[in-house]
Amino acid sequence: MASTAEVQAMTDAIALAQQALCPPGPNPRVGCVILAPDGSQVSSGAHEGAGTPHAEVVALQAAGAAARGATAVVTLEPCSHTGRTGPCTEALLDAGVSRVVFAVCDPNPQAAGGAEALRAAGVDVEAGVLEAQAQQLNAGWGVAVSRGWPFVTLKIAASLDGKIAARDGTSRWITGEEAREEVHALRAQSGAVLVGIGTVLADDPVLTDRRPGASYQPIPVVVGRREVPAKSQLAAREPLQLRTHDLREALRELFAHGVTTVLVEGGPTIATQLLRDGLVDQVIWYIAPTVIGGGLPAVGDLGITTIAEVERFDVTSVTRVGADIRVDMAPPAKGIKGGGN
């Protein structure tokens, strides 16, 4: 059982991971606290993103000789593969740590096995301490690395009747300033922002976080065979262009580029295809209190011919954002559907 000091250290390690600069990308947010045998905190560290040392290494370096016989409390199972920074299991063993307490098992098939390696070397290991809280640090990342393609969030901003543009194609500012501001924050939490080439040609989007002080920008991604016009605003940002109509393939390619979370911002062709192929993990739907009538629907034909074929989402939250309404939804958990109560 984890001691009170260890549970407190895990709370601190989670907070450290939350505060770290670690941008959304190939690496998860991780925090680590080193405890002396008497339960006092010796040092701590957090991971700041790909190419920088892992949290355990940061904390061990700060602890120096005091790590011998100490307990390492870490939010994620220490890695055992040799990446750019070397496996943390080795660093923990070299430092002479005698006990390791971690929250979440590593979902990455290439990096898992850290707990086993530590136990085999005689270290006392305890898993699952504050697991649910620590899981929240890297929810999308965990899903992505366990299956090999990014966590997909589909964002739609539409009128009450589900239209994203009027008949003449004008679509700017359907939702209000507050909702648009929120979308900038969503971009800041995503490894990539994805649109179809049709949206680039129609709307000429920039897809950046334009809030003051924004230091990180997601990778812009364009799907489709047509060329991104040299004069478009996006061309200057050198988007990653995936010349395919197979979105499953496009997502796997994104993952190979280190993208674990992707925000899909349009348009209807991409939204329709993602929904039809069951590739959406989360829907964030902004509803503007307006009716457009005729016009461009947010989603096209899904091949549904009768109401029984409709897939319902689970609503996870409903909030007012300025004059608009935001509904967060997730597809019903796969495997549970139709399985008893």
Ligand SMILES: [Zn+2]
């Ligand atoms: Zn590591």
